[in-house]
Amino acid sequence: MLSKYVLLALCGLGLSVAPAAVPTKNPNTLPAIALPTYGRYRLTEAKQLELISSAVHFGFSFEGRQCEIFASLPGAADHNYLQYELDGVYQRRLRIDGSSKAPLTITAPGPGRHTVWVYKATEAHTGPIFVQKITGQRLKALREPAAPLIEFIGNSITCGAAMDASEVPCGTDAYHDQHNAYQAYGPRVARALHTRFVLSSVSGIGAYRNWNSDGPTMSQVYEKTDFQEASSQRWNFSVFTPRVVSIALGTNDFSSGDGKRPRLPFDSAQFVGHYLNFVGLVKSKYPRAQIALLSSPMVNGPNRTKLQNCLTAIKTGTDAAHPADQPVALYFFQPMQARGCSGHPSVEDHAILAKELEPFFRPLVAGK
The missing domain is CATH 2.60.120.260 (Galactose-binding domain-like)
Known part of the structure; x- marks a missing residue:
């Protein structure tokens, strides 16, 4: 429809x-x-x-x-x-x-x-x-035709990283040889719903810690045009005005790291606190946008439940801090055994994720 x-x-x-x-x-x-x-x-x-x-x-x-x-x-x-x-x-x-x-x-x-x-x-x-x-x-x-805009914020999954080994096999040459942003779940959802989209995503990034480091996290790079903390170029947020801002962070916060650097156990309080601050930053850029929080298809088992509980707490805190705004929308992915490179979703997996997300985003872009 x-x-x-x-x-x-x-x-x-x-x-x-x-x-x-x-x-x-x-x-x-x-x-x-x-x-x-x-x-x-x-x-x-x-x-x-x-x-x-x-x-x-x-x-x-x-x-x-x-x-x-x-x-x-x-x-x-x-x-x-x-x-x-x-x-x-x-x-x-x-x-x-x-x-x-x-x-x-x-x-x-x-x-x-x-x-x-x-x-x-x-x-x-x-x-x-x-x-x-x-x-x-x-x-x-x-x-582009006039239509609602969705901004998809996230990590390597949102980037469409490590998903397409049709030309260069997994594990060979450079990391970005398997990138295919066009086929990632965000652009797929946008095309299916006849909306526009932009991606604001960085591989390995998290809300309070990254895949194998303590930072810089998304809140530290989001305002920079190239998502580099040291960059002097600041993005002009008036260029685009999204109807919906989708945020999918957490996969890397829950990661056990690269096995080389010390990694403390996941800290729910830090995750929720930093995530709440980041949602506040996004709302300061787009006061009228609908915020949507997505879980991760790559976080399974007990951590899946923990991530869902944390996102629910973030929604509760954000809604309480902004009672006049639209309530935050939540979506929890179905568990997935990813088939792309290094445990990432493949092209086919992204098609599944997008199909799963379509009914969630449809009323959001319609303003319902």
């Missing part, structure tokens, strides 16, 4: 159901800084579009059979990945090598006008991808 916002759009009440084209001066060259971008990004002094966060994306259309994306990386030894849709159908990942100067070529199956949406497959800590321009015939930058 379509959300009420999509239904209003269909009735012609001022909302667009198709991507809106942005006028450009040269129809055969589209500068990247002219591309409306969704997710965390930066426009550089060199007039490049710096793609930062997981699944940060932009769209354009072209005519003919082919177009080219000119992209680069900070270092010659680096590699990274974009991925794309062509005419509404997901295609594949595109590897970028820092030493290569060749553009990425997208080929359509036939002539006519085609629509492309390009996504960063990897997370902020993988490093940025710089886009200089798009070339092709009769290019037009696109805006």
Whole structure:
């Protein structure tokens, strides 16, 4: 069923159901800084579009059979990945090598006008991808249709990390070689509900401690554009206004660590206290947003119950502190034996998680 916002759009009440084209001066060259971008990004002094966060994306259309994306990386030894849709159908990942100067070529199956949406497959800590321009015939930058926005905050699961070994086997080369942010549960839920999305996620991060360290935790990096504590770039939270903010932290707080560094037992009081403070930080950025707390499909056994109890306490504390706001929504995942790399959910597992979450998010994005 379509959300009420999509239904209003269909009735012609001022909302667009198709991507809106942005006028450009040269129809055969589209500068990247002219591309409306969704997710965390930066426009550089060199007039490049710096793609930062997981699944940060932009769209354009072209005519003919082919177009080219000119992209680069900070270092010659680096590699990274974009991925794309062509005419509404997901295609594949595109590897970028820092030493290569060749553009990425997208080929359509036939002539006519085609629509492309390009996504960063990897997370902020993988490093940025710089886009200089798009070339092709009769290019037009696109805006997303007006619709509610969901911000998905989380860890490696939300990033879509370690999920896709179809090109590079698990345990080989770099950690981000199995990243596939487009296929992660958040973007899947958003597409199913005809909403927009942004991902604010960092592998290994937690609410009061990380996978193998005491920090920096999500509350310490959330306000930084690239989720790096030492960064001087602070994100402008007025760029996007989410209807719903989904927070999925806890997997790494419960982790036993890497076996190399000392790890104290899980501390419920610290977890709840730090998580409450982080929810307060999010509410200070988006006072009218619906907050949704998700558990973890990777935390099972007695810890699953403990995590659920902690999230319930966080909801109770937040609702008491903000009695005039919408009550916090809770969702507890069904237990899952993940089939991706290093115990993470796979592409197929993320499809299961998204299907599980759809009925939970549907009334939230509708404002019910």
